[in-house]
Amino acid sequence: MAVPLPPPRIHQEAALASPTSGNRVRAGAIAVNLPPEQAFAAVTEHCRRSGYQVTDAGGMNGRLLVATDPAGYAVTLRQQAGEPPILIVASPPRPRLSSSGKTWIGVAAGAVVGFVLPCLTGLSPLSDLPYVVSANAQWFVWVPFFALGVLGCLLHPAARPFGVGLLIGGSVVGIAMASICTSVISS
Incomplete structure (x- = not known):
């Protein structure tokens, strides 16, 4: 037994x-x-x-x-x-995800986050807080929250490659989306 x-x-x-x-x-x-x-x-x-x-x-x-x-x-x-x-x-040893694989997954996740966060924060009640100086700045309210998430990944050694990818994908797409939203709303 x-x-x-x-x-x-x-x-x-x-x-x-x-x-x-x-x-x-x-x-x-x-x-x-x-x-x-x-x-x-x-x-x-x-x-x-x-x-x-x-x-x-x-x-x-x-x-x-x-x-x-x-x-x-x-x-x-x-x-x-x-x-x-x-x-x-x-079972046989499973290959671990390589650093470059983690980085590319981070880039993809960052692109999704960068696409969604500017739109959500620009239309949320967060954009009405007094520290938002101009109407154009409302689309960038997501940046501190994103920075905290990336910092958390970068501080943990196992998540560092993912954090780098998240930073790259999220920054490029997020800034582009916030800029597009700003230009569309202000015109």
Whole structure:
């Protein structure tokens, strides 16, 4: 019988067995009510029949069986002394989105934001606030809000490429849209 592991525990267990760590899709279970030797023998036999390369290592802290196939799938069965075995099945590593991919997604998101925000803020009650000096400035009320969003992305290292793209796309399209709205309204 197997008891499924919750996602936080799967992540924790995967970190302990490096073949299943990284950017992968994982599933895991604890083998309960099954003698550990029987669990290790069954997993070894099944993986070898399926074409996996199997290594089984025992040590002072427990036992670790690792099975990998050429496509990158990995199976680990780990047992600490006195605990039931824990099985983790992991997909091949998924490629992370490159920095340039994140930047282009940011440019696209920025273009959408830059298209929508000037129109929304120019027609919203924000444009009636006393700090708006002229009727033309109402179309640029969105800039501080946009700047805060971009700053938040730029401060977080993982989101920095997206933030750069957001800044580029949003600035170019947003300023163009605000200028178009200003010229249409003032003529």
